[in-house]
Amino acid sequence: MINGGKFSLKSFSASFFTLMFSVLTLIAMGNYSETNVFNESTAKLTDTVPVVNARDTTPKVRGLDSTKKDTSKLVTKVDTFGVKVSKDTLDAPISYTASDSMVLDAPTKKIYLYNKAHVKYSDITLDAYQIALDQNTQIITATHTFDTLNQMVQKPKFAQADSKTESDSLAFDMKTMKGLTRNTYVNQGEIFLNSEKAKAVSKQIYYAYRGRFTTCDLDTPHFAFRANKMELINKKYAITGPVHPEFEGVPLPLYIPFGFFPLSQGRHSGLLPPQFVSNEQYGLGLEGLGYYKVLNEHFDVLLRTNIYSYGGWMATVTPTYRKRYRYSGQMSFSYNHMRMLSNAGAQEFTTSKLWSLMWSHTVDSKARPGTTFMASVNISSSKYNQYSYNPTVNFNNQLYSSIAYTKNWNNKYNLSLSAGHDQNNVTRLYNIRLPNGAFTVNNFYPFQPKEFVGTPKWYQKLGIGLNTTFTNQTSFYDTAFSMSKLLDTMQWGVSHNIPISLSLPPILGGAVTVAPGVSLQEKWYGERIYREWDPTNNLLRVSHNKGFYMANDVSFSLSLSTALFGTYNKFGKNSKLQAIRHVIRPTVGISYKPDLAAKDYYSTIVNVIDNQQKGTRDTIYQRYSYYTGTINGPFSEGTFGGINFGLDNNLEMKVRSKKDSTNGGIKKVKLIDGFGVNGSYNLMADSFKLSTMNFYLRSTLFEKVNLTANAVLDPYQTNDRGYRIDKYAWQGGGKFSLGQITNGSIALSTQFSSKKKEQKEKALKNNTDNSLPMTMEEQQSQIDYIRNNPAEFADFDIPWNVNVSYSLSFSRALKYDYSGYETRVTSSITLGGDFNLTPKWKVGANTYYDFKGGSIQQLTMFISREMHxxxxxINVTPVGITRYFNITINPKSSILRDLRVNKRNSFYGGT
Structure with missing residues (x-):
C-alpha cells in the first residue's frame, strides 16, 4: 500500500488566495503616486509602461468594465525622489579651528573650541578664547580668558562686512543674526563705539546702552560723546538720545538734545556748515555756507555762499556730471557782490559786481575711438582775481580758455574745431576766437604701389600733405563793450600749407641723412591794414579795409644731418670717473625762397623827433606789411637763398657708484642734455645777410637742479638810437665783439629734502573722477584744506623740505614812440619749504620776491600740529594783496570735521 501525502482543500485554498493577493498587490503598487517632500522634483524618470488609469486603480462598478479601456496609447509618468533636510541645517558651511582642543558633546549636539578659537561662517568671522556652538538652537557663544597678570586676553572679536566688534562676551543666533554682547567696542568706518550692552536685532541695526562715541582709535580716547541710548544702522547713520562730550575722560557740563552722525559711504546730500571770519574791509562774515545735492548717479550740484556784515556777498554754483567710461565735467559760476571799506576818503565803501565762469570737460579716450572733445574755460571780470581771497590768483593777469573737438579718419584725415579766449586783466582786453578749425591730410605717396616688388624707386617715396587752418577772432575792452565794436574788430583768416617731402637714402655709408623738401603756402585775409603818418596832428593813423585778399609763398630746401661720437676714457683704473661721452649733431641745409610778398610791403613815417642839441628833426621810418596786425600775419619779405645751419651737443659721463651695483656698478650721469646754436646766411640779400644766432641750453645738474637757458645774439652794430646798421660787430677798430645779446632767459629750479622713512601721505578724498580737471578755485580750496588739515597729508617723517625756483628774462624792445630800443628785465625768485620742530610740529613758509620791484610780493607762513x-x-599771510591770520582746531575724522574752533582775520591790502 502506497501512502501519499494528504490533500487539504483548506490549505490549498489559503495558499492560492495568498499567492494571488501578493501578485495583485505587487502589480497595483506601481499605480499609486509617492508622497513628495519638495515642491519640485529632484530627479525625473520617464516611464513608458502602458497604464490603465494613473489616478484610479480600483475596478469600476455600476456596470463599467475596466478591461474595455483603451491602452494603445503610451502615457508618460514622472516619478520623484524625496530628500529630507534637517531642521537645524545652515545655508553655508562653517569652518573652525582651535590651537588647544575641540570637544564634541554628541547628546546635546554642542561643539566647544578652546584657545585661539576661530570660526568662519558666510561673511562672519569670530575669534575668541572659547567658542561654543549649539546645533539645536544654532546659537554661538564666545568668551575671553585671563593671563597670569589677571589681564583679560583673547576677547571675542566679531567681524561682518565693514562692521567690527570686540567684546567681553558674545552670543548670537546664526539664522536670525540677532545677538547680545557686553562691554563691546564697535568699529564702523571712522566710528569707534563702546557700550556696556549692545544688541543686534538684524544684520543692519544695532542698539547700545550707555555708550561712548568717538573717532579716536585709542583704548582711552582723547575725546568722546556719551549717551545712554544709541542706534546704529549699518552704512547709513547713528542716532543717539541726549549726549554730552568729554575730554580725557572728564565730562563737560554741556548737553546736546540728540545726536545724528551720518555713516553712509559715497555721495549724499546735505547742508555745508560755514566758518566765522573777521575782515577789516568786509566786516564779520560767514564763509562756506551751502548745500550739496545729489540729483542722480550722474549729476550733482554744490552751492556755496559767503555773507559779510558790510553788505557784501558771494555765491558759487558748481554742477558736476559724470558718466563712467564716457565723459565727465564740471562747471562753476561765481557772482561776487563786493562791498568793502574804501581806502580813499571820497567814499565810505567801494562796491563792484564781479563774476567768474569756469568749465572743464573730458572724454574717455575709449568711448569713441578717433574722436575727442575737451573743454577748459576760465573767463571772469578783469578785477575778479584782484579781489579774490585766493593768493595764487591775485597776480594772475592772464586767463585762457579752450574748447576743442577732433575727428580722425583712419589716420589719413584729421579735423579739429575749437573755440577759445584770452584776456589781460591789466589792459582789460578780451580776445574771443570762435570758430577756429584745422583740416589735415597726412602725407600720402601717390607713386607708391600697394605692394612692393624689389627695391622701391626713389620717386615712390615722394610724399604730399595738406594743412589748412581757419581762424575767426574778435577783440573788445570790458570798459567799452558794444555789439558794434564787437563786429568792427572781428577778423578772420585762412592758411593753406602743402608740404612736399622726399625720403632719399643716406649717403657716405649711411652716416649722412639727406632730406629735400618743398613747401607751398597761401593765406586768405579778411582785411588790409594801412598805416599813414598825419603831419598835422603828429600821429600815426591806422585804417582797416575790409574785403577778401590773398598772399602766397613758396620755399625749397635740402638738409644734411649726421652725428659724431667721441669718448674719452683715459682716467685710470682707480678713478671714480670712468669716461666722458660727447655727441655732436650738426645740421646743414640750403634753401631758397623767392620774394612773393614784396608787393605787400611799404615804408611809412612812424615819428618825427626834434633833436634840440643838433637843431635837426629826425624822421623815423618803419617797414610794414598790409597784413601786419592781422590774425594770420604776413609772409616775410625779401628773397632768401642761402645756408641754414645748426649744431646740437650732448655730454654725459660714466662714474663708479658704490651704492648702485647694477650694470657693473657703472652709472651714467648727464652733464648737458642739450646745448646748441642755429642760424642762417642769406647769399641773395643786399644787406644783413647773417641772421641772429639762437643759443639754447638744457641740463639737470647733479640730478637735482633743472636748468634751461636761451639767448639771441645779434651780430650787427647799432646806431645811437639802437637801430641796426649793416656792419658786423667785429668790424672796425676797437674792442673785438661777436655781437650783442638782445633777448635771453634763464630758469633754475630744485628741490631738496631729507630722506623719507616711510610713505604716509594720503590721497585727498574726492568723490569726483580723478581724471576731471580742477579749476583754480578748487585747487586753492584743496591747498587750504591740506594746510588746515595737516595730519591727513603732511608727512612728519620728512624732517625738512626746500623748494627753490629762479627766473630771469630780458628783451630788447622798440620804444612806444619808435625813438629807439630799450631793454626790459624781469627777475624773480620763489622759495618754499617746511621742517619739523618736533615729530608732531611742522613749520613752513612760501614767498615770492620780485627783483625788479625790489620787494616781496607774497609771503605765507604756517604751523601745523598733529594731535593724533x-x-x-595756523596760517599767516603778512605780505600780499590779501593778508590774513587763521587758526583752526578740529578733529581729523571726516564725520566730525565741521566740529571746529576757527579764528580768521583778513585784510585786503591791494589798490
Missing part, C-alpha cells in the same frame, strides 16, 4: 585724532593749523 585732532589737528591744529
Amino acid at each position: 585724532c585732532w589737528q591744529m593749523a
Whole structure:
C-alpha cells in the first residue's frame, strides 16, 4: 500500500488566495503616486509602461468594465525622489579651528573650541578664547580668558562686512543674526563705539546702552560723546538720545538734545556748515555756507555762499556730471557782490559786481575711438582775481580758455574745431576766437604701389600733405563793450600749407641723412591794414579795409644731418670717473625762397623827433606789411637763398657708484642734455645777410637742479638810437665783439629734502573722477584744506623740505614812440619749504620776491600740529594783496570735521 501525502482543500485554498493577493498587490503598487517632500522634483524618470488609469486603480462598478479601456496609447509618468533636510541645517558651511582642543558633546549636539578659537561662517568671522556652538538652537557663544597678570586676553572679536566688534562676551543666533554682547567696542568706518550692552536685532541695526562715541582709535580716547541710548544702522547713520562730550575722560557740563552722525559711504546730500571770519574791509562774515545735492548717479550740484556784515556777498554754483567710461565735467559760476571799506576818503565803501565762469570737460579716450572733445574755460571780470581771497590768483593777469573737438579718419584725415579766449586783466582786453578749425591730410605717396616688388624707386617715396587752418577772432575792452565794436574788430583768416617731402637714402655709408623738401603756402585775409603818418596832428593813423585778399609763398630746401661720437676714457683704473661721452649733431641745409610778398610791403613815417642839441628833426621810418596786425600775419619779405645751419651737443659721463651695483656698478650721469646754436646766411640779400644766432641750453645738474637757458645774439652794430646798421660787430677798430645779446632767459629750479622713512601721505578724498580737471578755485580750496588739515597729508617723517625756483628774462624792445630800443628785465625768485620742530610740529613758509620791484610780493607762513585724532593749523599771510591770520582746531575724522574752533582775520591790502 502506497501512502501519499494528504490533500487539504483548506490549505490549498489559503495558499492560492495568498499567492494571488501578493501578485495583485505587487502589480497595483506601481499605480499609486509617492508622497513628495519638495515642491519640485529632484530627479525625473520617464516611464513608458502602458497604464490603465494613473489616478484610479480600483475596478469600476455600476456596470463599467475596466478591461474595455483603451491602452494603445503610451502615457508618460514622472516619478520623484524625496530628500529630507534637517531642521537645524545652515545655508553655508562653517569652518573652525582651535590651537588647544575641540570637544564634541554628541547628546546635546554642542561643539566647544578652546584657545585661539576661530570660526568662519558666510561673511562672519569670530575669534575668541572659547567658542561654543549649539546645533539645536544654532546659537554661538564666545568668551575671553585671563593671563597670569589677571589681564583679560583673547576677547571675542566679531567681524561682518565693514562692521567690527570686540567684546567681553558674545552670543548670537546664526539664522536670525540677532545677538547680545557686553562691554563691546564697535568699529564702523571712522566710528569707534563702546557700550556696556549692545544688541543686534538684524544684520543692519544695532542698539547700545550707555555708550561712548568717538573717532579716536585709542583704548582711552582723547575725546568722546556719551549717551545712554544709541542706534546704529549699518552704512547709513547713528542716532543717539541726549549726549554730552568729554575730554580725557572728564565730562563737560554741556548737553546736546540728540545726536545724528551720518555713516553712509559715497555721495549724499546735505547742508555745508560755514566758518566765522573777521575782515577789516568786509566786516564779520560767514564763509562756506551751502548745500550739496545729489540729483542722480550722474549729476550733482554744490552751492556755496559767503555773507559779510558790510553788505557784501558771494555765491558759487558748481554742477558736476559724470558718466563712467564716457565723459565727465564740471562747471562753476561765481557772482561776487563786493562791498568793502574804501581806502580813499571820497567814499565810505567801494562796491563792484564781479563774476567768474569756469568749465572743464573730458572724454574717455575709449568711448569713441578717433574722436575727442575737451573743454577748459576760465573767463571772469578783469578785477575778479584782484579781489579774490585766493593768493595764487591775485597776480594772475592772464586767463585762457579752450574748447576743442577732433575727428580722425583712419589716420589719413584729421579735423579739429575749437573755440577759445584770452584776456589781460591789466589792459582789460578780451580776445574771443570762435570758430577756429584745422583740416589735415597726412602725407600720402601717390607713386607708391600697394605692394612692393624689389627695391622701391626713389620717386615712390615722394610724399604730399595738406594743412589748412581757419581762424575767426574778435577783440573788445570790458570798459567799452558794444555789439558794434564787437563786429568792427572781428577778423578772420585762412592758411593753406602743402608740404612736399622726399625720403632719399643716406649717403657716405649711411652716416649722412639727406632730406629735400618743398613747401607751398597761401593765406586768405579778411582785411588790409594801412598805416599813414598825419603831419598835422603828429600821429600815426591806422585804417582797416575790409574785403577778401590773398598772399602766397613758396620755399625749397635740402638738409644734411649726421652725428659724431667721441669718448674719452683715459682716467685710470682707480678713478671714480670712468669716461666722458660727447655727441655732436650738426645740421646743414640750403634753401631758397623767392620774394612773393614784396608787393605787400611799404615804408611809412612812424615819428618825427626834434633833436634840440643838433637843431635837426629826425624822421623815423618803419617797414610794414598790409597784413601786419592781422590774425594770420604776413609772409616775410625779401628773397632768401642761402645756408641754414645748426649744431646740437650732448655730454654725459660714466662714474663708479658704490651704492648702485647694477650694470657693473657703472652709472651714467648727464652733464648737458642739450646745448646748441642755429642760424642762417642769406647769399641773395643786399644787406644783413647773417641772421641772429639762437643759443639754447638744457641740463639737470647733479640730478637735482633743472636748468634751461636761451639767448639771441645779434651780430650787427647799432646806431645811437639802437637801430641796426649793416656792419658786423667785429668790424672796425676797437674792442673785438661777436655781437650783442638782445633777448635771453634763464630758469633754475630744485628741490631738496631729507630722506623719507616711510610713505604716509594720503590721497585727498574726492568723490569726483580723478581724471576731471580742477579749476583754480578748487585747487586753492584743496591747498587750504591740506594746510588746515595737516595730519591727513603732511608727512612728519620728512624732517625738512626746500623748494627753490629762479627766473630771469630780458628783451630788447622798440620804444612806444619808435625813438629807439630799450631793454626790459624781469627777475624773480620763489622759495618754499617746511621742517619739523618736533615729530608732531611742522613749520613752513612760501614767498615770492620780485627783483625788479625790489620787494616781496607774497609771503605765507604756517604751523601745523598733529594731535593724533585732532589737528591744529595756523596760517599767516603778512605780505600780499590779501593778508590774513587763521587758526583752526578740529578733529581729523571726516564725520566730525565741521566740529571746529576757527579764528580768521583778513585784510585786503591791494589798490
